Each structure stands twice: as C-alpha cells, then as structure tokens.
Amino acid sequence: MVKIMYVGFGIVSQGLAEIILEAHSILPTLKKTEIQTVAILDTMKGSKMDANGINMQEILANAQKGDYSLLTENILDVPKAIQEVQADIIIEASFTDIKTGQPAISHIEAALHSGKHVVTTNKGPFAVAYEEIFKLAKERNKTVAIEGTVISGTPIINVLNTxxxxxxxxxxxxxxxxxxxxxxxxxxxxxxxxxxxxxxxxxxxxxxxxxxxxxxxxxxxxxxxxxxxxxxxxxxxxxxxxxxxxxxxxxxxxxxxxxxxxxxxxxxxxxxxxxxxxxxxxxxxxxxxxxxxxxxxxxxxxxxxxxxxxxxxxxxxGAGKTETGFALYNDIISIVNG
Ligand SMILES: NC(=O)c1ccc[n+]([C@@H]2O[C@H](COP(=O)([O-])OP(=O)(O)OC[C@H]3O[C@@H](n4cnc5c(N)ncnc54)[C@H](OP(=O)(O)O)[C@@H]3O)[C@@H](O)[C@H]2O)c1
Missing domain, CATH: 3.30.360.10 (Dihydrodipicolinate Reductase; domain 2)
Structure with missing residues (x-):
C-alpha cells in the first residue's frame, strides 16, 4: 500500500483523485499497489486527516458540487502538518509563485525532512530553488518528481531525463x-x-x-x-x-x-x-x-x-484537470515502481 497526502486540493489534485478512483485505487505498478489518501490540506477549502484512509468517493462527489464541507479541519501551519502525517508521498499542488517559490518550497522541504517523496505540478519552487531541492532530496534519499511542471501531462521531463x-x-x-x-x-x-x-x-x-x-x-x-x-x-x-x-x-x-x-x-x-x-x-x-x-x-x-x-x-x-492530474499519477507510479 502507498499512502498519499494532498497539499492544495484544487483542479489538479482533484484530477489526480478522479484518475485514482477510476482505477479503483489500485496503481498499475509491478505489484498492483493499493493507494490510500491519508490527508488533504488546503488553506481555503479546508483539511481532513485520517490515518485509516479518507473516503475519496464522497469527497469528490461533493467537490463536483463545489461542496467542501467534509474538509472540516482548519490547518494553518501546513509544513508542520506535512511533517506529522504518516504518508509516503505528498502531492504538492498549491499556489504558484515564481518569484519566491513559496509556500511550496516550505511544503517540499517539510516533506523531504520527514522522509516523504514529493510529486508536484508547481513551477514556483523549481524556477528559484531547483538545485537546493534536488540536493536535499538526494541527501534524504527521496524522489522529487516534476513531470507536470512543464506542459502538464505531455511527457517532457521524463523524455529529457531518460x-x-x-x-x-x-x-x-x-x-x-x-x-x-x-x-x-x-x-x-x-x-x-x-x-x-x-x-x-x-x-x-x-x-x-x-x-x-x-x-x-x-x-x-x-x-x-x-x-x-x-x-x-x-x-x-x-x-x-x-x-x-x-x-x-x-x-x-x-x-x-x-x-x-x-x-x-x-x-x-x-x-x-x-x-x-x-x-x-x-x-x-x-x-x-x-x-x-x-x-x-x-x-x-x-x-x-x-x-x-x-x-x-x-x-x-499543456494544461487541464485530467491532463495535469495524469502527470502526477505517472510520477507516483514511477516512484512506487522504484
Ligand atoms: N490547472 C492546470 O492546468 C495546471 C497545469 C500545470 C501546472 N499547474 C500548477 O498546479 C498547481 C495547482 O493548480 P490548480 O489549477 O489545481 O490550482 P487551484 O485550483 O487554484 O488549486 C490550488 C489550491 O491550493 C490552495 N492553497 C494555496 N496555498 C496553499 C497552502 N499554503 N497550503 C495548502 N493549500 C493551499 C488554494 O487555495 P486558495 O484558492 O486560497 O489559494 C487552492 O484551493 C499550481 O501550482 C499550478 O500552477 C496547473
């Protein structure tokens, strides 16, 4: 089983959540890994944490109606929550700021410091701190996967890298x-x-x-x-x-x-x-x-x-809910496949 947490639960995260749900929460990895969502952290829509797994069907059905009332927790210190949640991978899909890279840089650092892999579509952190982030990931022996940062689910980063x-x-x-x-x-x-x-x-x-x-x-x-x-x-x-x-x-x-x-x-x-x-x-x-x-x-x-x-x-x-959600999905599969 692989446990994931969403940081930012907007269009792209919901695109990924729909893909996962349609695949019956089973990743098509070598070992057909089950995928479980243990946290959603969103400063506007609300947050929810459950170590036994969140019912994503319910969350997505409501989200389609613009209803986020099931995200009942109000978490303001997102990096601290990222550190504390027991998860394998964080999905960083919050706000993009290409001048400072924040708040996403602090999210990614919190994840790496607490032993989590990162998959993200957020360009901000890599426009300003690419080297530092990948250096930290190497030191922590964790993966940072960024396929969706350049033209969404159309494969570019992986093509260039492999x-x-x-x-x-x-x-x-x-x-x-x-x-x-x-x-x-x-x-x-x-x-x-x-x-x-x-x-x-x-x-x-x-x-x-x-x-x-x-x-x-x-x-x-x-x-x-x-x-x-x-x-x-x-x-x-x-x-x-x-x-x-x-x-x-x-x-x-x-x-x-x-x-x-x-x-x-x-x-x-x-x-x-x-x-x-x-x-x-x-x-x-x-x-x-x-x-x-x-x-x-x-x-x-x-x-x-x-x-x-x-x-x-x-x-x-180069954009879109499913297209960009797919970039995250593909990166998660690569991490699980090692
Ligand atoms: N949409 C696309 O097609 C696409 C394509 C490629 C890349 N991207 C990138 O992917 C990321 C997500 O895009 P999106 O379209 O899903 O954006 P979105 O719909 O605006 O969703 C982002 C969510 O994250 C929340 N958020 C902001 N700051 C946060 C924080 N500190 N902690 C937790 N949650 C926070 C936002 O709340 P607020 O509304 O209060 O800010 C919003 O609910 C962005 O970085 C974007 O540039 C998007």
Missing part, C-alpha cells in the same frame, strides 16, 4: 503557454486581442488575472526549469529577456500571414557558441516549414534539438 540521454541536446524551444497560443490563433482569423483573451477566460484557459500567461512569466518559469533539466544550469530570472504577446496587433498578425509566417510565444533555452547557457521568452515569427507553425489553439509543443537526432518535437495538452 529517452534523450546522450543525445547531446543543444537547444529546447517551444510553445509552453496555451492561453497565449489560443489568443494568437484566434487573432489570425481577425479577432481582436481583447476579444480573444476574454474568450480564453470563458473557456477556462486563462486565469482571471492573465498577466502571467500573456506577459510571458508562466513560460519563463518553464524555461528556468528546462535550463536545469537539460543543461544542469540555474539561469537567473533577471538575466532572461521576457516579452509577452500583449503588444502584438492585428496588423502584425496580418503581415505575418501574408509572408506565410505565424507569431508564436516561444520559450527557449540553448547553449551559445561559447558554451554558455542562455534563455529567452519572446514572440517569434515562425515560418511554415517549422514544426511549431501548425500548433494552434491551446495546444503546446516543444522542439528539442540535439546533435545526434536533430529536431524531436513533442506535441500535446
């Missing part, structure tokens, strides 16, 4: 924000920036405050993570040029189209001719022959350039 080992990667570039790509795609059919943005909000792609999406900060966090995963380098946020899409006009889009090009918000990390690792986030004109040209709507894609394979492009969902 499937492309030895390929001599020189650059990774791609479309890593669905909201921006959706807006740019709609603008190609003549819709204004403002209308496309409000449509993206109605469809649930964009946050109520879309600044992080359209000004490139969400993509920046992913670029910082990729710098670590691919090149083992912590890039500094303030040294990376970041430009979003909010200044692109319909006239710019029209001109691009007439030249058989498309604007895409591209996040990049690469090694320059001196071997220095660089990062950038900016709208770029992408020509028709580029594999990123045809990526439309909220879809994401990453092009990995390596000396041995040339370009390898991975395309898929």
């Amino acid at each position: 499937g492309l080992l030895g390929a001599q990667i020189t650059a990774v570039s791609g479309i890593m924000n669905g909201t921006s790509n959706y807006i740019l795609t709609e603008m190609e059919s003549g819709m204004s920036y403002e209308k496309a943005l409000s449509q993206a909000q109605e469809l649930g792609y964009a946050e109520a405050d879309p600044t992080s999406d359209v000004e490139g900060l969400d993509t920046l966090a992913k670029v910082l993570i990729l710098g670590n995963v691919v090149f083992n380098t912590q890039l500094l946020q303030e040294e990376i040029e970041v430009n979003g899409i909010s200044k692109i006009t319909l006239a710019d889009i029209k001109e691009a189209t007439s030249n058989n090009m498309r604007y895409k918000l591209i996040g990049q990390v690469w090694k320059d001719s001196q071997g220095k690792v660089q990062g950038a986030v900016r709208p770029k004109l992408v020509p028709m022959e580029d594999s990123l040209y045809g990526i439309s709507g909220a879809t994401n894609a990453l092009k990995i350039t390596s000396s041995i394979l040339g370009d390898t492009t991975i395309i898929g969902a």
Whole structure:
C-alpha cells in the first residue's frame, strides 16, 4: 500500500483523485499497489486527516458540487502538518509563485525532512530553488518528481531525463503557454486581442488575472526549469529577456500571414557558441516549414534539438484537470515502481 497526502486540493489534485478512483485505487505498478489518501490540506477549502484512509468517493462527489464541507479541519501551519502525517508521498499542488517559490518550497522541504517523496505540478519552487531541492532530496534519499511542471501531462521531463540521454541536446524551444497560443490563433482569423483573451477566460484557459500567461512569466518559469533539466544550469530570472504577446496587433498578425509566417510565444533555452547557457521568452515569427507553425489553439509543443537526432518535437495538452492530474499519477507510479 502507498499512502498519499494532498497539499492544495484544487483542479489538479482533484484530477489526480478522479484518475485514482477510476482505477479503483489500485496503481498499475509491478505489484498492483493499493493507494490510500491519508490527508488533504488546503488553506481555503479546508483539511481532513485520517490515518485509516479518507473516503475519496464522497469527497469528490461533493467537490463536483463545489461542496467542501467534509474538509472540516482548519490547518494553518501546513509544513508542520506535512511533517506529522504518516504518508509516503505528498502531492504538492498549491499556489504558484515564481518569484519566491513559496509556500511550496516550505511544503517540499517539510516533506523531504520527514522522509516523504514529493510529486508536484508547481513551477514556483523549481524556477528559484531547483538545485537546493534536488540536493536535499538526494541527501534524504527521496524522489522529487516534476513531470507536470512543464506542459502538464505531455511527457517532457521524463523524455529529457531518460529517452534523450546522450543525445547531446543543444537547444529546447517551444510553445509552453496555451492561453497565449489560443489568443494568437484566434487573432489570425481577425479577432481582436481583447476579444480573444476574454474568450480564453470563458473557456477556462486563462486565469482571471492573465498577466502571467500573456506577459510571458508562466513560460519563463518553464524555461528556468528546462535550463536545469537539460543543461544542469540555474539561469537567473533577471538575466532572461521576457516579452509577452500583449503588444502584438492585428496588423502584425496580418503581415505575418501574408509572408506565410505565424507569431508564436516561444520559450527557449540553448547553449551559445561559447558554451554558455542562455534563455529567452519572446514572440517569434515562425515560418511554415517549422514544426511549431501548425500548433494552434491551446495546444503546446516543444522542439528539442540535439546533435545526434536533430529536431524531436513533442506535441500535446499543456494544461487541464485530467491532463495535469495524469502527470502526477505517472510520477507516483514511477516512484512506487522504484
Ligand atoms: N490547472 C492546470 O492546468 C495546471 C497545469 C500545470 C501546472 N499547474 C500548477 O498546479 C498547481 C495547482 O493548480 P490548480 O489549477 O489545481 O490550482 P487551484 O485550483 O487554484 O488549486 C490550488 C489550491 O491550493 C490552495 N492553497 C494555496 N496555498 C496553499 C497552502 N499554503 N497550503 C495548502 N493549500 C493551499 C488554494 O487555495 P486558495 O484558492 O486560497 O489559494 C487552492 O484551493 C499550481 O501550482 C499550478 O500552477 C496547473
């Protein structure tokens, strides 16, 4: 049996909980491991702890109606609770802050210090403290799994860490924000920036405050993570040029189209001719022959350039309840399989 605890019980955690429930709480691991939820900690919705296992069917049925009344405990010192609960793995899916990485860094540290593995979709901690977190995990002999931090359940981190080992990667570039790509795609059919943005909000792609999406900060966090995963380098946020899409006009889009090009918000990390690792986030004109040209709507894609394979492009969902919940599920299975 593997015991898990949720820290943050929003969209993504509920996506994972639904996947687990549909699989009858049995992980498809080598030994068909049973999975039991022993705690839910959420500062807004409420918390619940039960060492004998929480009835997740009941919790999820209520959550679908927006009812969290079964989360009766009010836990404010979340790191302390993380330390005290007897669990094998914490699911860190709380709030993202890419400037400080908090509160998630303190959640992850509390988990590692108390002997728990961590699976997370939270970009914040890895945009600012990637090295420190993985160093601590190594010292504690625990796993920190972060597949969902870059384009949700579409496999990227695991592909970079295993499937492309030895390929001599020189650059990774791609479309890593669905909201921006959706807006740019709609603008190609003549819709204004403002209308496309409000449509993206109605469809649930964009946050109520879309600044992080359209000004490139969400993509920046992913670029910082990729710098670590691919090149083992912590890039500094303030040294990376970041430009979003909010200044692109319909006239710019029209001109691009007439030249058989498309604007895409591209996040990049690469090694320059001196071997220095660089990062950038900016709208770029992408020509028709580029594999990123045809990526439309909220879809994401990453092009990995390596000396041995040339370009390898991975395309898929970059957000969503089930899609991001799946990244967590996959990481849990990997931990249980050792
Ligand atoms: N949704 C996606 O498609 C997606 C994709 C990739 C990555 N992610 C990342 O995954 C994480 C979860 O996303 P989500 O969409 O599930 O967000 P969400 O629906 O807002 O859920 C997060 C929950 O965590 C709670 N929370 C905030 N601070 C907390 C703390 N200190 N301790 C415990 N709970 C806390 C939030 O309460 P409050 O509302 O009071 O803050 C909220 O209920 C985020 O870091 C996000 O960036 C999401």
